[in-house]
Amino acid sequence: xxxxxxRTGSTASATNHRGRTGFWAAxxxxxxxxxxxxxxxxxxxxxxxxxxxxxxxxxxxxSVGPALFDEDTAVATVAAVAPALQGLSGxxxxxxxxxxxxxxxxxxxxxxxxxxxxxxxxxxxxLADREAPSSLIQMLSVAxxxxxxxxxxxxxxxxxxxxxxxxIVFFSSAMTFGTTIAQSVVEExxxxxxxxxxxxxxxxxxxxxxxxxxxxxAFGQILLIAAAVMIGGAITGSQLVLxxxxxxxxxxxxxxxxxxxxxxxxxxAAAALVSRAEDLGTATSPVMMLIMIPYFAVIIFxxxxxxxxxxxxxPFSAPVAVPMRVYLQSQAWxxxxxxxxxxxxxxxxxxxFAAKVYERSLLKTGSMVKWKDALKG
Amino acid sequence: xxxxxxxxxxxxxxxxxxxVSFDVHDGLMTGFVGANGAGKTTAMRIILxxxxxxxxxxxxxxxxxxxxDRAQFGYMPEERGLYPKMKVHEQLVYLARxxxxxxxxxxxxxxxxxxxLGLGERRHDTLESLSLGNQQRAQIAAALVHExxxxxxDEPFSGLDPMAxxxxxxxxxxxxxxxAPVLFSSHQLDVVERLCDSLVILAHGEVRAxxxxxxxRAAHTRPEWVLETDDAGFVRGIGGIEVLEFDxxxxxxxxASDGAADRVLREAxxxxxxxxxxxxxxxxxxxxxxxxx
Numbered sequence: 267x268x269x270x271x272x273r274t275g276s277t278a279s280a281t282n283h284r285g286r287t288g289f290w291a292a293x294x295x296x297x298x299x300x301x302x303x304x305x306x307x308x309x310x311x312x313x314x315x316x317x318x319x320x321x322x323x324x325x326x327x328x329s330v331g332p333a334l335f336d337e338d339t340a341v342a343t344v345a346a347v348a349p350a351l352q353g354l355s356g357x358x359x360x361x362x363x364x365x366x367x368x369x370x371x372x373x374x375x376x377x378x379x380x381x382x383x384x385x386x387x388x389x390x391x392x393l394a395d396r397e398a399p400s401s402l403i404q405m406l407s408v409a410x411x412x413x414x415x416x417x418x419x420x421x422x423x424x425x426x427x428x429x430x431x432x433x434i435v436f437f438s439s440a441m442t443f444g445t446t447i448a449q450s451v452v453e454e455x456x457x458x459x460x461x462x463x464x465x466x467x468x469x470x471x472x473x474x475x476x477x478x479x480x481x482x483x484a485f486g487q488i489l490l491i492a493a494a495v496m497i498g499g500a501i502t503g504s505q506l507v508l509x510x511x512x513x514x515x516x517x518x519x520x521x522x523x524x525x526x527x528x529x530x531x532x533x534x535a536a537a538a539l540v541s542r543a544e545d546l547g548t549a550t551s552p553v554m555m556l557i558m559i560p561y562f563a564v565i566i567f568x569x570x571x572x573x574x575x576x577x578x579x580x581p582f583s584a585p586v587a588v589p590m591r592v593y594l595q596s597q598a599w600x601x602x603x604x605x606x607x608x609x610x611x612x613x614x615x616x617x618x619f620a621a622k623v624y625e626r627s628l629l630k631t632g633s634m635v636k637w638k639d640a641l642k643g
Numbered sequence: 644x645x646x647x648x649x650x651x652x653x654x655x656x657x658x659x660x661x662x663v664s665f666d667v668h669d670g671l672m673t674g675f676v677g678a679n680g681a682g683k684t685t686a687m688r689i690i691l692x693x694x695x696x697x698x699x700x701x702x703x704x705x706x707x708x709x710x711x712d713r714a715q716f717g718y719m720p721e722e723r724g725l726y727p728k729m730k731v732h733e734q735l736v737y738l739a740r741x742x743x744x745x746x747x748x749x750x751x752x753x754x755x756x757x758x759x760l761g762l763g764e765r766r767h768d769t770l771e772s773l774s775l776g777n778q779q780r781a782q783i784a785a786a787l788v789h790e791x792x793x794x795x796x797d798e799p800f801s802g803l804d805p806m807a808x809x810x811x812x813x814x815x816x817x818x819x820x821x822x823a824p825v826l827f828s829s830h831q832l833d834v835v836e837r838l839c840d841s842l843v844i845l846a847h848g849e850v851r852a853x854x855x856x857x858x859x860r861a862a863h864t865r866p867e868w869v870l871e872t873d874d875a876g877f878v879r880g881i882g883g884i885e886v887l888e889f890d891x892x893x894x895x896x897x898x899a900s901d902g903a904a905d906r907v908l909r910e911a912x913x914x915x916x917x918x919x920x921x922x923x924x925x926x927x928x929x930x931x932x933x934x935x936x
Contacts, residue, residue: 286714287743295740303729457724462785465691465718466741468710629693 289474292467296475297482300450304483314487317438318494325498325507339402340377342368347383347390354405369393381406420594422569428511428593429568432518432586433561435491440526440557443484444533447476448550451537451624460628469625477530477617484526488519514589517602521585521609528581528613529557531620538627539635549634560586571596578605581612644668645690645793645824650699652685658848659685662699665843665853667793667824672815674835675828677845678935683828684721686845687795690826691718703793714742717791717818721798721828723782725770731781732757732766735788742789749788756784761810776807783811787818794818796827800834812838836927846935856927863930865897867923868904873915881906895923 287295304310338358343351348361360377362368368380372393379399384391390406392399454460454472463472492515499507536549560583567573568590575597577587584605591597623640630640645667652660660682667673677683688694690701692713701708725734732753739749757766760780762773770778779802786796794815800808819825819840829835835842842859844852852859867887870878875894879886883903888895898904911917 285711285743287741292741295737299737453726457727458720458722459724459726461688461691461693461720462718462738463741464693465716466714466738466743629688 287467289468289471292471293474293478296467296472297479300447300476300479301483303450304446304480314490318490321491322494322498325495325504326502329502329504329506339379339399341379341381341402342371342377343381344368344383347381350390350406351381356401356405424506425590425594426565426568428514429564429586429590432514432589433564435488435518436522436525436586437557437561439484439487439491439522440529441554443480443487443526444529444550444553444557446483447480447530448533448537448546449543450476450480451534452540452543452546455538455541455628455631456543464628469628470621473531473534473621473624476534477527480530481523481527484530485519485523488522492516492519510593514593517592518585518589521588521606524606524609524613525581525585528609528616529553531613531617532556535620535623535627535640538624539637539640541631541633545634556582559583563587564590578602579608581609584609644704645826646702646705647686647690648700648702650686650689650696650701652689652694652697660689660696660848663845663848663850664699665850667826668841669824670819670822671840672819672825672827672838673841673843674839675826675843675845676832676835676931677828677830679830681845681935682848683845684797685848687718687721687797687826687828690795691716693718712792715789715792717786717789717794717796719782719786719796719799723779725778725781725785727771728769730767730769731762731773731784734770735781735784738785739788744789752790753784753788756787756814757781759810759814760784775802776804779803780807780811783814787814791818791823793823794825794827796825798829799827800829800831808834832928832931842927844931844934851934852930859927859930860925863934864925866901866904867895867897867925868907868920869893869895869923870907870911870920871918872911875911877910877914878907881910892918 338356340358340360341351342360342362344363344365344367345361348359351357351359360371362371365382368377368382371377372380372395375395378394379402380393381402382391382393383389388406392403392406454463460472495507495511495515498504499511532553533550536553537546540546540549560577563573563577563583564586567577571591571594574587574591574594577583578591578597578601580587588602588605592602623637627635627640646664647666648664650660650663651658663682663686675683675686685694689696690708692701692708692710703709703712729737732750735753735756736746736749739752740746744752754763754766757763760783762777762780762784765773765777770781773781783796783799786794796815799811799815803811815825815827827839836856839856841855842853843850844859852863854862871893873892875889875892878884878889878894878896881903883899884896884907885898886894886896896904896907898907908917908920911920
């Protein structure tokens, strides 16, 4: 590829209209069209805006939401025991004249519960309608001493949700832009405009332009999603988002971007095998599997450090597994870098493979070309 | 000059082209004729480098063609297609830029070309919103937008109404007049015969005839004459003459030389009234039928 660039690059730019367009110039022109076509699509802009709004809303709701449903418990009491209750939070306290008045207030439903002097060891009697007011009882109970040995250990439920969140973002963005690149390849093949393009520029420049264009779009979208999460965290002052997820998100963005280049190249190669948009589903399903693996694996294995470690070294699942491990702090500092290096090296191989398939299948029309045949040429 | 030299190409053991050679001269419109499946599209794809030849080569002014040459060619593939959802003007600019033009130059050129082809009003419409005839004009504009140094058009007139054929033809002639070689294929011989300066007839992957109309006629017909007089029986007696058709006062004959034919005319005048003496021109169509067999 670099040899082609060197050969054609030198001849092109000298005059406007002599010689072939250079490899990277052609790549740029193709990439620009891919990006502009997408940015001008109303449905793309609207769906992106909706998604960002949902994410921002979700992050804000996650920290503010529970508080919205916490209602103060209305409690009636008498002056004698009122001091014992006044220090407690979450109670809407009304002090009535007599214990009977309290009893009536509870019965009539004016208050949720009543507290009057009692004969037991606590000296208090809690009155309620039908159900024991557990939060009130808890507040009035004597708690045993408690010592947390690992107060900062990740909450398994939270880990699960974070895993799913990374998985969904990876899955949906990879799908969206993978499908876009596949459709764009088949559109050119189906309309035969690719023949006109091939007469002017090398096939690899067209492929590179498509991969670059869609990767820029995917990177932009992921960056917006990350920004939405961080802004949501900043608005609510969420410790979890700001401290716990900052680094994992950075790693996610970096690995996703590299990983997407790999997937985009595979999508383009798969799409080049078919001549009609109707056959796209069949052709791209193997690539789709590769995207779904990390999504499901992280849901199933998010509590298994060994599985996550393995996944963090597998190129297809690294973009999801590495951020999880960074979040869980279950790896050495150099491990994400090693994962990135493996992913990048693998991506280079995949691009070489995809370029070969793409180049050789582009003009084969009719029924779907087999991967094997595409490689044989 | 664009030369196709000894090109052969097979697909899965099936020979699509066998040792095909012909020239497309600068400033001439060359028609590429042949039945469906004769190999026209394969030959054109090889010229454009979209497809590789098994053997033989394409030459420009006598030297092997390069990617730089091809990037300056205008090409219209057989199966039409531009981006259906892209605006006409926009995709012309896009294609021109891929061919190495600047955005500004491409824009000006696209405007002029669309105007010339009668699509000026529709420049900001998407391709799919145009009628089929207008899509076809847009396709021709796509082949011309980067001011090509040579034109290769696969069936450029199919699907065009007579008006559009004339407009398109005018545009193509402009290109030829500027000195560029123009090659276009058609399976309609009458169209090619009317429009082309030169022809290449292809059948079963082989060139069966090539040259100007006159050259092809000369190569595939013996000179024939038709004489109408009172009694043409004397023609049989003249040396170097072969009578092909005889009916009292009507005779069609071929002559070994123009001189022999002249003798027939002189003799006829001496014998009486010559109502008509004309060289019999074989329709190209007949030659075509014969050579492609």
